[in-house]
Amino acid sequence: MNDLKGKQFFITGATGGIGMVVVEECLKRGAVVFATGRNESVLNAQILSHPDFTFIPADLTNADDLSSLIKLLPPLDGVLFGAGIIDPCPIKFIKQKHIDAIFSINFDSICLLTSLLAQNKLLKDKSSLVFLSSVSSEFPYKGGALYAASKAALEAYAKGIALEFASKGIRANSIRAALVETAMFEKTKNALTTEEIAEVISAYPLGIGAPLDIANAVLFLWSDLSSWMTGSVLNLDGGLLLNSKK
C-alpha cells in the first residue's frame, strides 16, 4: 500500500485509539494528513511536529466549526469518518437528549461534513471515503440500541454516497469493527468486573482487535488495491460473529 505516498487524507476522530494509529500509518507511508479530534493533547510530539501533519481543532457537531474546518482542507484523496461516541442507555430510559447526543456526532455531523466536502469540491475524482461502523449495526447489544441504530444509519448513508458519487469514481465503504483495545475499551473495562471482561473477550476466537487491525483496513480501502470496492461493509471482528446465533 505504498501508493498512498503524497496523497492527501482527512481523518476525523484522529485523537481516538483507532484514528491515531491511522494517522501514524499514513505518515509512515508518506501521505499528507489533515486531522481533527476532541483531544489534541493525546497526540505525541512526533506526530504534531511532522511536516505532513496538520491538526484542525473542531467540534463536528458545530456548524460554524464545520464551515471553518472546510476552508482549511485541500482536495482530498480519502477521508476516514472515525469520530463517534457510544453512550449506552437502556431503551426505557432513552430521552431526546440521548438521541441527539449520539446521532449528532455519529450520523448528522458525518452527513453535513460530507455535503460540505462535496459542495466545496474537496473530494477528488477516485477518492475513497471510509466510514467507521460497528458490528452492533447488525448484531446489537443490550443498552446499545441507539449506538447500533446510528451505525446502521451510517452504513446505509455510505451506500447512498457510493451510488451517487460512483460517476466520479468516488468510492464509499464502511468498516464494521468489533471490540478493539483502545482507551474507550479501557474505560469500559473499568465499569466491568473481571469475570465480565473475561466473558466479553472469550467471545472472540482471534481475541479482541488492535487499532492497527482497523488502520490496515482503512489503508486498504484508501489504496488502489480496493479500487473495485464501493458500497461494501467490511466485517472486522476477530471471528466474533461466527458465534452469533443469527
Added chain:
Amino acid sequence: MEIIDFIKVIEEEFEDLTPGTLSPDSVFRDMDGWSSMHALIFVALIDTTYDVLLTGEELKSCLTINDLFDITNLKMSSGGINA
C-alpha cells in the same frame, strides 16, 4: 433523600424483585440474573430519577445499595449533577 425511598425506586424498576427484599446492606450484584445490563439500568435510573450521572468507575466502586445511595447523595449535594 432517604434510603428507604431510594430502595423503593430500585424495587419498582426491577420488577423481578419482591418489594422488601432489598436492604441498605444488600450487595446489588448478587441480585438474581445480574448482568452488565443491570449496571446500565442502575446508571440510567439514577440519572433519570435524581439527575446524577454515575461513571462506570463510580459504579464499580460500590458494593451495597447503601454505597450507591451515598455516592448518589454526595453527587447531588456537591452539585456534581451530570457535570
